[in-house]
Amino acid sequence: MTNLSEIKITGIQTFDVRFPTSKSLDGSDAMNPDPDYSAAYLTLQTNFLHLQGVSLVFTIGRGNDLQLSAIERLAIKVKGLTLDQIFNDNLKIYMDLGSDSQYRWLGPEYGIFHMARGAVSNALWDLLAKANQKPLWRYLAELEPKELVNVIDFSYLEDGLNADEALEILELARDSKQVNISRAISEGLPAYTTSPGWLGYDDQKMLQLTRKAVEDGFKLIKFKCGLSLKDDRRRLSLVREKFGKELLVAVDANQKWGVDEAIDWINELKEFDLSWVEEPTHPEDVVGHSQIAAAVAPTPIATGEMAGSRITFKQLLKLDGQAIVQIDATRVGGVNENLAIVLMARKFKKPICPHAGGVGLCEMVQHLAFFDAVAVSGFKNLRYIEFVDHLHEHFKYPVEIQNGCYQAPKNPGMNADMKESSVSRYTHNLDKKEML
Numbered sequence: 001m002t003n004l005s006e007i008k009i010t011g012i013q014t015f016d017v018r019f020p021t022s023k024s025l026d027g028s029d030a031m032n033p034d035p036d037y038s039a040a041y042l043t044l045q046t047n048f049l050h051l052q053g054v055s056l057v058f059t060i061g062r063g064n065d066l067q068l069s070a071i072e073r074l075a076i077k078v079k080g081l082t083l084d085q086i087f088n089d090n091l092k093i094y095m096d097l098g099s100d101s102q103y104r105w106l107g108p109e110y111g112i113f114h115m116a117r118g119a120v121s122n123a124l125w126d127l128l129a130k131a132n133q134k135p136l137w138r139y140l141a142e143l144e145p146k147e148l149v150n151v152i153d154f155s156y157l158e159d160g161l162n163a164d165e166a167l168e169i170l171e172l173a174r175d176s177k178q179v180n181i182s183r184a185i186s187e188g189l190p191a192y193t194t195s196p197g198w199l200g201y202d203d204q205k206m207l208q209l210t211r212k213a214v215e216d217g218f219k220l221i222k223f224k225c226g227l228s229l230k231d232d233r234r235r236l237s238l239v240r241e242k243f244g245k246e247l248l249v250a251v252d253a254n255q256k257w258g259v260d261e262a263i264d265w266i267n268e269l270k271e272f273d274l275s276w277v278e279e280p281t282h283p284e285d286v287v288g289h290s291q292i293a294a295a296v297a298p299t300p301i302a303t304g305e306m307a308g309s310r311i312t313f314k315q316l317l318k319l320d321g322q323a324i325v326q327i328d329a330t331r332v333g334g335v336n337e338n339l340a341i342v343l344m345a346r347k348f349k350k351p352i353c354p355h356a357g358g359v360g361l362c363e364m365v366q367h368l369a370f371f372d373a374v375a376v377s378g379f380k381n382l383r384y385i386e387f388v389d390h391l392h393e394h395f396k397y398p399v400e401i402q403n404g405c406y407q408a409p410k411n412p413g414m415n416a417d418m419k420e421s422s423v424s425r426y427t428h429n430l431d432k433k434e435m436l
């Protein structure tokens, strides 16, 4: 293996990649009727031609150029760094990416600059894992507990998780790590699918796709909901009628309701024995989530895909606002911040069921789930990783699903690498009219 000090970031490239998914209503839900799945795509070149750090931020179309602009402004800060600096000074570099006080005004620590910071963090971790010739999940799992704790920013977090607690969690899991790695490779991790459940699909298409998903081995399927109680009840009745009680069913309101409305609506769906209700209300309304969770118990509440930072997760966990923690690979500050969230979820004994889909999210977030299974919470915990069967053909190392399970990724890195042909074909030329 090449010495890390000899590998240096020499250039940065970004691409505004957009897929016209709104034409088929793929991805349609109660709040997002016509998404064009897009990637603000980042590559960090090195002095080794075939070694690049790659990541992306997922958006749903308009504004992808704004996201990209934020990424460009932060990524320039890592040009010239060597990989041994990136490893040894990791937290300092991560903190520097969030330290511009004038950009911070646009957050703090949420929104497009924070996601841009996440894009750079993810690309740096991708580069480290690739240089060490390991898939990211395994690279992270094989770091020393102390090395992992040393890359976490505990500011504003210590009343939820402090460094000693994080270290203790990782030390406790250390002995079973090798056994867990073997198990992850042989068994994979359970997936659930949302592919049949988009709100724009009619009943026939929904049932047809549900049948296919069941035949493909999925045990849990999620359906979008929240526009009309009558429609939700009809769709869930049809699913229960055709597929019985054994099929695990979750629903996702994508933030459609107010707090009181959510409580009433969810209680009207109780008979369907839902595995969880996702994003009942605004993602930052922590107190609202807590009230909803208490009022609809025992129906579990899931959220997190649009929670802006570790601080929101901390509040959700402390106030019992979520039974299921839905991390997202590109919403928060990258691997550095997601490590904090994964460890905090473990402390509060809540399972991680990552959000995925979009474009590239399955490829990226699976690494965090495998890391959690192997080095943090083990295999006893309920864990389903979201899977949506769209756009994987554009990736060099697409996810592998067998019999309803994610297979442990084998290729080095975080697997956000898109095919060059897809990047060039779907690169968006910004039309001035879009900005009016």
Ligand SMILES: [Mg+2]
Binding pocket: 252, 254, 278, 279, 305, 355
């Ligand atoms: Mg969702």
